[in-house]
Amino acid sequence: MADPARGIELRGVGHVYGDRVVLSDLDLRLSERRIGIVGANGSGKSTLARLLNGLVVPTTGRVCVDGLDTRTHVREVRRRVGFVFQDPDAQIVHPTVAEDVAYGLENQGVPPAERAERVAEVLERYGLADHADHPAHLLSGGQKQLLAIAGVLVMRPARIVFDEPTTLLDLVNTRRVARVIEELEQQVVVVTHDLDLVDGFDRVLVVDGGRVVADGAPDSSVGAYRELMVHR
């Protein structure tokens, strides 16, 4: 039985790719509204993000969302946890903007009338209404990332994981996406290299060598991360 109060729980989680240990001994409970995950390239943070909605199942241990194990309840978990990828081009699967936003709703079996209404609403919200019938590949990088976010939000997940959402964006679009994330009502977990993005978050985890080496308020965690990188 799902229990939203439990949030996302990781118990004894470890993950290996072949012989390479990517994550080990993770015991976490993620219940805060804004959570950041920072770490160097190859630290395991993207794998950690993928564990949270069952895109990756841990080699050892359990990941539960609202009490639902990602190993046994993957569909329910994915309905509860949306995922925004670093490269929006990989996430946009339909040729035009509105068709792509509607894709997730089709998968959920949402009736056409409600689908059209929800698509129009989310496109309006992100300033994409005038581009509804435009080919997605002609959008700017910032617009593509907003489209990717719209495609997830329209499915109304309770939580959203962002994997480096601003890495490919310029400063203006980075700010725009940061504002979008800030305004979300859902719980958000953001994996990022952009330390400004996690400013004001409730909690920031620092991942290094597959382990969480700092966990706390943004100031202390970001300070610990900077210190770690100085000695690298």
Add this chain to the structure above:
Amino acid sequence: MTLALYVPRASVVHRLPAGAKLLALAALSVLVFAVPTWPVVCGALATVLLVGLVAARLPAATLLRQARAVLWWLVGLFVLHWLLSDALTGAVTVLRLLALVLAAAVVTATTRVTEMVAVVERILRPLEGLGIRPARIGLVIAMTLRFIPLIAERADRIREAQAARGGSLRGLRALTTAVVPLLVQVLQLAHTVSEALDARGADDVPVRRGPRAA
């Protein structure tokens, strides 16, 4: 790179059901091949232009682009017919193919991909009993249209990067040196796309779906 995709307009042709437009396209194909005479072929071409430019209010450039894409092929075909039979037969052959290319362009420019895919899914539905999943085939069609320009864009970027380091932009060598990095990028992209499909509930696809609407 652009594909002849949907051109949004509030026209009666746009509002027609996709199935009706595809049927009309099929009927036109049968007509121009069954009755390959001057009046029929010229009438077909004039009708297609009227429907496309006047009724559907498509920009002339949309149709011109499609005509230009097959121009050399049509010229070759005309010359071949001229040499093997006569110029009149060549002209009729070329004009009927041009009429069909432009008619197909009008259909794709006035029909959303999802509407087209819905028709394909409806046609394939009787095959569900054989284990075929029409929704999956529809998704493959939509994704093909979505990713062709993206992959072409990535190929261009690879060629430019190689040219910036002294490589050639054109020719067989440029093509062969671009293939491997492009293949690597496409495989990486495919992996992420499959993750994105999972994340957006691709496995939740109901066996039967209502008509698509955006």
